[in-house]
Amino acid sequence: MASEAADKLAQMSLNGAQSVSHGPCSNTAEWKTQLQSLSGLPESYALTKTLVFKPKTPKSQTAVLIVLIALEDSDTNSALLSKALDVKEPRFAQADAVQAALGAKPADVSALTITKENAATVQVAFDQRILDSTAQVGIHTSSSEQTAFVSGSEIKSYLESTGVKLTVIDFSLASIQAASKEVVAKPAVKAKAPAVVEGAELIGITVPKEADFSGWYQQVLTKGDMLDYYDISGCYILKPWSYSIWEKVQKYFDFRIKGLGVENCYFPMFVSAKVLEREKDHIEGFAPEVAWVTKAGQNDLEEHIAIRPTSETVMYPYYAKWIRSHRDLPLRLNQWNSVVRWEFKHPQPFLRTREFLWQEGHTAHMSEKLASEEVMQILEWYQGVYRDILAVPTIPGKKTEKEKFAGGLYTTTCEGYIPATGRGIQGATSHCLGQNFSKMFNITVEDPSWKDGMPEEQKKLHVWQNSWGLSTRVIGVMVMVHGDNKGLVLPPNAAQYQVVIVPCGITARTTDEQRKTLLDAVLDIEKELKDAGIRAFADVRDTYSPGYKFNDWELKGVPVRLEFGPKDMEKKQAVTVRRDTGAKDSVALENISGQIQTLLDTMHQDMYNKAKKSFDDNIKICKTWDEVVPALDNKNVVLIAHCDSEECEDEVKENSKGRVDADAPEDSRAPSMGAKSLCIPFEQPEGEHKIVPGVTKCVQCGENAKHYTLFGRSY
């Protein structure tokens, strides 16, 4: 074999590179030791590792082995490998399989073991870092007793000359990407790739919303710069583009609750098991999802400590302590924090994540009436967040007994609708907890209306409590409702940049002075808009073409694009392009900020109206059960007269299920889901549909109907 290897080195036309000999080495540590004793090596070099994997292959077929060639300290990762090469469960190959395919022992395999003759038995996964390495790279030649130092590109060229299938993988991102579906695998230049515009898939959305909603959603979020995947499943990074939307939601809501007298505070994220488990019904709902801290540094903790899934049991012992008299009421506290619910269901960015940001308000009142008034006020503001910031319509109502907050008295909700999937989605909930928790935690005041002579037991009044929460889920709903096949479509009140100004019409013939005049004018427009309180951004990056910028900002969903070129300057105007409709128009530079503000307001209203129409058009009132499943299958939610019984609600769910395909991805499974009750809308049908007590029957069970209830397949 030795002479064959020498031939290969010659093939690789290495200038001055030659193979050095040393003792055998079965791993990199031994290899390093062997090399240390030698002289005449390059001043600095990197070593490689070569690993051979066998993917899961049907028994009827011969497996194509995978030879992974990487820098020795690269974080190679079989999950990434599996995704990059689209193979199933790669495992280290047995020595006999390696011998059969490559005629060598695993420890001896290197890039040079692959020849034109055996190239078809394997494919190569090649570490991008080898190509990036500025130092020379050490590889074994004929066996583990021989080492040559060459450049990364030389190894790649050699491999390409053998005709082996080669995929370059960026393993520097391995740990990040392991959990992600988006894999950074670049096909090698010579590999046959489908004819696509180069780099197109890196920029635009390649999956239509209508065809693969889940894939579309993921692309829109990552390519729209909202979010990145993380190496812990169910956790995501909120990038500034999405976090700024959350800040706008915070500002809107925080201002309002402060006006109501709510104060912000911060309770610890940790809860002792004892406190967490105090309210049984409540904790039953959360227990399976609680994350437990059991170790600090090297020490096992004596008592395990939970990370809050919500803060009722964290806060209420203190309410018992702090509320000494009716003069301490109402007590209204809120916190903006994160909570952890370690769900094992399929995670979904923004909608179902293991850690999420939210606010949780917890208040205590003298009476049910005062508590209820607040519940409704908060719900109105939750609808306001959707309506005024996100241009998303919601339907307010009450949750059924089955769907209400565990341990509470009743739950109000605003429910949204995702047209693309026809599924309902809970927007935010405002709960009246009644006196259940105050009895549990002994939160009492002396009733100020109690007088001597009245029964002693009437003296003690258990306070009435509420809790209410709104999470970053709102961002996901907004994306799903408005986004299109060009990417995000941000409503003007949510967008970090409402307007981008793109200078156009600069050509090779444009003089420096003309160029400067144009850019100055662009900056003037930006300033005028900003001074008027419009979030404008002048994109004067000179390394990108206007076309690139158009695509970039469309992907990111900026509501208005202002194009401004020499001809516009002459005409004292600018061209506006709406992100939501694509409509082009022009505006005079005179009072441009007023006109743009009007345009933004119009767009907000148009986006809301469009979403509202889509929701309204897809609420079907069903008079008989036969209409229900077809309506659901047709991406509707259904409004049906219902008896309010929990058992009947279970029946609705059961009877509206379709065929289940367990292997199908989350969203394509949706049509098979049973319908849950979304809410009992506060606004009940009137006129011909009005429920006549004792006459109108439940559509499912035929008993007397109590309310129209909105049912739907849901998130």
Place this chain on the structure above:
Amino acid sequence: MASEAADKLAQMSLNGAQSVSHGPCSNTAEWKTQLQSLSGLPESYALTKTLVFKPKTPKSQTAVLIVLIALEDSDTNSALLSKALDVKEPRFAQADAVQAALGAKPADVSALTITKENAATVQVAFDQRILDSTAQVGIHTSSSEQTAFVSGSEIKSYLESTGVKLTVIDFSLASIQAASKEVVAKPAVKAKAPAVVEGAELIGITVPKEADFSGWYQQVLTKGDMLDYYDISGCYILKPWSYSIWEKVQKYFDFRIKGLGVENCYFPMFVSAKVLEREKDHIEGFAPEVAWVTKAGQNDLEEHIAIRPTSETVMYPYYAKWIRSHRDLPLRLNQWNSVVRWEFKHPQPFLRTREFLWQEGHTAHMSEKLASEEVMQILEWYQGVYRDILAVPTIPGKKTEKEKFAGGLYTTTCEGYIPATGRGIQGATSHCLGQNFSKMFNITVEDPSWKDGMPEEQKKLHVWQNSWGLSTRVIGVMVMVHGDNKGLVLPPNAAQYQVVIVPCGITARTTDEQRKTLLDAVLDIEKELKDAGIRAFADVRDTYSPGYKFNDWELKGVPVRLEFGPKDMEKKQAVTVRRDTGAKDSVALENISGQIQTLLDTMHQDMYNKAKKSFDDNIKICKTWDEVVPALDNKNVVLIAHCDSEECEDEVKENSKGRVDADAPEDSRAPSMGAKSLCIPFEQPEGEHKIVPGVTKCVQCGENAKHYTLFGRSY
């Protein structure tokens, strides 16, 4: 015994209560079962538990046992018991000790076992909830086979009649208070208590700042409504009064960094072990304090997951991914979040807590120069938070090599000083990380100045990084610097209420109309101040006297009190009282907001100046080592010419240590601490003190001095 017990029941003058007989019961569950089979019991009743404890007692003395009598579901807690009764380590008493003291088996002991004869052998800890119980309370009489139902107060009366020492404890707060030093123990009415104004200790500060700083600090925080203790050690609740200060700090800083182009984002709180441990130097500093999640619900996690102690290793893998070109620089991200460092040292609210709120900025730049400029800008804003919001002076400088951030290039800091203890305290730090992390995480761009023909290895440019953080510690520093023996003293720019208006001079002779006129005028003043942007609050609570309100707001540190009575109304004026100095003055109602704003500005400046003078007066330049320890013992920090060597710094620490008393509480131990380097101030002494290279010697080791370094005992 049965007849004796009957006598006692008679003594208790129970109307119609009688003892019922049943089988023996060694615990409450058995007791309940026994009672279930009986008829003629009260409709509702509560059961008690009686537990006997023996505290740790020197062998030379006879232990006084503790009989704990509580409702069966009370959360009794030996730590609370220990504190409430001031006994050491109470443990369940052995049967023979119980027999010796009370002549009964443990299972048979009840309140009625205690008699005048044996009262001296025990003391009683009595559950407040028994007194609060509206239902009748079941107790054993002569043995566990007998039960009587009586009222809680009857039990207490009986016990008092025996002369036994009795302490009522509020066990409903047990779990909360376990971690707290503040114990809710009310001496029983008949117990001998020192002559104090009833309830005084619940309102005012009882521990002078000078005498017991640590006790004072705790009282000021809890009684000033800033914070509450929590049942997990090292975790605290930030109540609205302190959280609102944090919101003001956030607003100040967030506005400024956004102007610089920093964007907010949110990274997950969880880190995989692999990512966390990637940078070895860095993680070495944090590893012993990392909290690990190992379980979710009932499932053990396959890989343990850390809660971030800081986010360098969380974020930088993504910087490597996101920074593709020099056009992506600078990348400046910030997050407002909480981090966890599970310290095992004595916790200190705000200063050393296991979870704390902070902001962490992480930025990447093209060059060291650009990175350094930002480091200094951020440090200036950190000083600004202290100076402009908290009226606290700090000294900016560079950390020594020994004290810099692990893994960084250099650390800048602003250092504060606590006059009451003479200790220095790190205010906030702004680090230049250099290229260490960018090399570790491979964060590179192509150098735009690279041209063909230049060496290939110059093409790749590792970015220059910074990280900087400011935490809720700032609040603790502010409290320690300004607070006095009346409570908190809040600087005007930090206070949630800058002015409280207290209506005065309402007497029994005041007519309803006069009262209404006065209160209307108070509300008018509040409105005028609020309209001018002053955070005013009219305290028109009619159930509290002006004197009570004065104390209340003094405790909470509100900067200005406005007193307004009928005479003031006549004179068209109001009386102002400054919280910082107590100075009284009057202001005309005409343009009151302008005058109050001037007063607030003056107060801010006065508070800052006072703190500045105290800091300046306590920085001693020491020319010889002999001066150093006496200066430190005198509550100074010292500025000494120093050689900059790490070994010498260790020597300074070692040589400045005093006698160590391991049992002493944190703060009284301070004088024994060795002095650490606080910083090398940017502003070095000039004139006579100026360092002459090669001539001026290090005060500690005698080698050539490089810089004046600030040393101090510190937090």
